[in-house]
Amino acid sequence: MAYIIRRIILFVVTMATVSLITFSVFQVMPGDPIRIMLGTEADETQVETLKKQLGLDQPLHIQYMDWVKGLVTGDLGDSIRFSRPVTELLADRLPVTISLALITLIIVVIVAIPLGIFVAKRQNKLSDVVFSSVTQLGMAVPSFWLGMLLILYLGMNFSFFTISGYVPWTQSVVGALGALLLPALTIAIPQIAVKFRYVRNAILEQLRLDYVRTIRSKGITEKFVMYKHVLRNSMIPILTVFGLITAEVVAGTIIVEQVFSLPGIGQLLITSISYRDFPLVQGIVMYITFVVVFINFIVDILYSVLDPRIRLN
Amino acid sequence: MHSPQVKLESSANLQENMLLEVNGLKTYFQMEKGKVAKAVDNVSFSINKGETVALVGESGSGKSITSLSIMRLIPKPPGEIVEGSIFLEGKELLTLPEDEMANVRGNDIGMIFQEPMTSLDPVFTIGNQIVESLMRHQKIKKSEAYEKAIELLKIVGFSRAEVIINEYPHQLSGGMRQRVMIAIAMSNNPKLLIADEPTTALDVTVQAQILNLMMDMKKKYGSSILLITHDMGVVAEVADRVLVMYAGQIVEEALVKDLFLKTKHPYTKALLKTIPNIEVELHRLDSIPGTVPPAHLFPKGCRFAERCTYAMAKCHEEDPSLIENSPDHKVRCHLYEREGGM
Ligand SMILES: Nc1ncnc2c1ncn2[C@@H]1O[C@H](COP(=O)(O)OP(=O)(O)OP(=O)(O)O)[C@@H](O)[C@H]1O
Ligand SMILES: [Mg+2]
Numbered sequence: 001m002a003y004i005i006r007r008i009i010l011f012v013v014t015m016a017t018v019s020l021i022t023f024s025v026f027q028v029m030p031g032d033p034i035r036i037m038l039g040t041e042a043d044e045t046q047v048e049t050l051k052k053q054l055g056l057d058q059p060l061h062i063q064y065m066d067w068v069k070g071l072v073t074g075d076l077g078d079s080i081r082f083s084r085p086v087t088e089l090l091a092d093r094l095p096v097t098i099s100l101a102l103i104t105l106i107i108v109v110i111v112a113i114p115l116g117i118f119v120a121k122r123q124n125k126l127s128d129v130v131f132s133s134v135t136q137l138g139m140a141v142p143s144f145w146l147g148m149l150l151i152l153y154l155g156m157n158f159s160f161f162t163i164s165g166y167v168p169w170t171q172s173v174v175g176a177l178g179a180l181l182l183p184a185l186t187i188a189i190p191q192i193a194v195k196f197r198y199v200r201n202a203i204l205e206q207l208r209l210d211y212v213r214t215i216r217s218k219g220i221t222e223k224f225v226m227y228k229h230v231l232r233n234s235m236i237p238i239l240t241v242f243g244l245i246t247a248e249v250v251a252g253t254i255i256v257e258q259v260f261s262l263p264g265i266g267q268l269l270i271t272s273i274s275y276r277d278f279p280l281v282q283g284i285v286m287y288i289t290f291v292v293v294f295i296n297f298i299v300d301i302l303y304s305v306l307d308p309r310i311r312l313n
Numbered sequence: 314m315h316s317p318q319v320k321l322e323s324s325a326n327l328q329e330n331m332l333l334e335v336n337g338l339k340t341y342f343q344m345e346k347g348k349v350a351k352a353v354d355n356v357s358f359s360i361n362k363g364e365t366v367a368l369v370g371e372s373g374s375g376k377s378i379t380s381l382s383i384m385r386l387i388p389k390p391p392g393e394i395v396e397g398s399i400f401l402e403g404k405e406l407l408t409l410p411e412d413e414m415a416n417v418r419g420n421d422i423g424m425i426f427q428e429p430m431t432s433l434d435p436v437f438t439i440g441n442q443i444v445e446s447l448m449r450h451q452k453i454k455k456s457e458a459y460e461k462a463i464e465l466l467k468i469v470g471f472s473r474a475e476v477i478i479n480e481y482p483h484q485l486s487g488g489m490r491q492r493v494m495i496a497i498a499m500s501n502n503p504k505l506l507i508a509d510e511p512t513t514a515l516d517v518t519v520q521a522q523i524l525n526l527m528m529d530m531k532k533k534y535g536s537s538i539l540l541i542t543h544d545m546g547v548v549a550e551v552a553d554r555v556l557v558m559y560a561g562q563i564v565e566e567a568l569v570k571d572l573f574l575k576t577k578h579p580y581t582k583a584l585l586k587t588i589p590n591i592e593v594e595l596h597r598l599d600s601i602p603g604t605v606p607p608a609h610l611f612p613k614g615c616r617f618a619e620r621c622t623y624a625m626a627k628c629h630e631e632d633p634s635l636i637e638n639s640p641d642h643k644v645r646c647h648l649y650e651r652e653g654g655m
Contacts, residue, residue, distance in 0.1 A: 217419060219415045220415070
């Protein structure tokens with residue numbers, strides 16, 4: 001319990017720090033959003049009025065406090081480009097990106113873990129060479145290219161897949177899957193190629209430990225040694241890796257949403273940056289950091305579930 | 314009526330009293346560049362029912378590999394039992410299919426290891442790990458198994474067994490964990506308990522407790538014990554018979570009083586000098602100069618020759634064979650080849 005409270009405090013402190021950094025970065029960034037909004041021809045009174053309207057005439061710490069108050073109450077200001085509340089824009093795009101990230105994550109977990117176990121059980125020179133080449137390949141392939149390959153070979157040949165655009169879940173579950181599966185695979189494949197080795201290594205590491213010998217000395221069969229004890233213990237290091245994967249998957253959606261023209265957060269981010277839509281960029285950055293920090297928080301909580309040494313200390 | 318094949322199976326059939334018989338055991342490790350580590354090299358011995366046999370020798374002499382070979386828990390690769398036979402009450406273990414061997418482990422043979430701190434699974438409760446062993450070999454319900462586990466914990470000296478059963482290994486001290494290990498090893502009343510340096514990692518004060526507990530368990534269940542140690546003081550206290558191991562071979566085998574009073578092998582003599590002397594505050598008076606050669610670099614001739622103060626020219630050339638002076642006392646040394654010796 002004390003552990004969980006410590007984690008919650010850490011979570012809040014991290015979010016506060018991140019918000020401060022995000023806010024400061026946008027203060028020192030070149031390019032005046034007012035000028036961009038009004039064009040270079042605007043006169044001083046126009047500029048002053050807008051500044052007042054946006055609260056940009058206030059001292060910095062007041063601006064920051066206002067912004068944080070907004071963050072907490074879900075008011076991130078209005079987008080300059082779209083003239084709509086940032087929260088609304090995010091809410092529109094969020095289902096797309098979250099669906100994509102979740103499907104990707106599920107694919108990575110259900111492929112990388114069994115694959116890692118499979119390889120760990122058949123540990124020999126040949127399979128080591130084969131599988132480390134797979135890893136090299138997975139690391140080298142750029143995701144936009146992999147995405148295009150998938151479109152070319154799967155998307156074009158099977159009507160199930162939508163290769164451009166999005167179908168909401170509420171409209172058609174099959175349609176949504178058809179739109180999200182290929183982009184999810186595009187992010188998942190390189191992740192699997194790299195991360196299954198972590199699973200394999202975690203398992204091999206456990207197999208070398210003394211307690212495994214004790215379990216075998218009790219007459220427990222290999223199936224139980226692997227699936228009851230070794231896998232359960234390996235989940236602790238594997239969890240660390242999957243915490244990282246989640247952040248990488250969220251980052252991965254940004255590029256992949258471009259390739260597959262998915263109207264998600266990634267696409268919104270790129271638009272907002274090119275228009276110097278500061279409130280929107282700030283909002284998205286806060287969203288992405290929130291997701292990453294929140295996932296770390298969840299991972300920390302899961303540690304304590306998996307590992308009694310953490311839970312009971 | 315007579316079946317000659319029964320006799321061929323094992324000489325254990327001839328000797329009612331024999332529990333374990335190891336014959337010509339060779340366990341080798343494949344190392345890089347084709348080198349072979351002969352960790353256990355032609356080892357033979359037997360253990361009688363109810364007997365405590367000590368296996369002694371310096372670090373690296375092959376004691377653990379011998380015991381793990383009996384359990385067939387040698388990691389393969391790189392290790393492999395390349396030759397020999399191991400009979401448990403006449404049943405050959407080395408040719409047993411893996412699933413039948415798993416029935417022997419933890420049931421007929423229980424084992425305790427040197428490292429109590431790391432020998433238990435950190436993420437399962439003590440209770441879970443004892444119950445797992447009980448339910449693997451006995452047809453009992455989970456609730457029954459838990460009751461039995463509490464009983465076992467009480468036997469090994471936990472007064473708060475009902476609490477301990479729900480605790481995790483990291484919440485217990487080394488001595489407590491070793492007692493849990495004993496409870497696990499004894500959970501199915503094994504015929505043989507193999508204890509690989511069960512007290513080495515523990516405080517001196519706890520060592521005696523653990524040893525006494527093992528001897529109590531032995532009396533209670535009538536099991537035999539193979540006790541691996543390099544502490545000659547412990548040997549003198551608890552063993553009936555002693556096997557002295559050096560560089561993968563047994564160099565001397567004797568009843569405990571003969572080993573101390575009629576010591577033959579120069580290596581055993583040297584080992585006996587290393588008994589900590591209580592009067593000088595547990596200072597090791599003497600340790601044998603040099604170390605056991607690694608198992609892939611055993612010298613030609615007698616493997617102890619280069620460290621032996623009695624070594625003759627012959628010792629560096631010819632491998633001595635195990636000489637049987639009397640049925641109870643065997644020694645592998647050129648000094649005893651002709652009658653008389655030294
Ligand atoms: N995995 C391995 N690969 C190669 N050689 C090994 C391996 N395991 C053990 N050996 C060899 O077997 C020899 C005997 O090892 P063993 O663990 O049986 O010694 P021991 O008598 O139990 O020593 P200790 O008192 O330190 O426990 C070692 O010297 C080592 O050279
Ligand atoms: Mg050892």
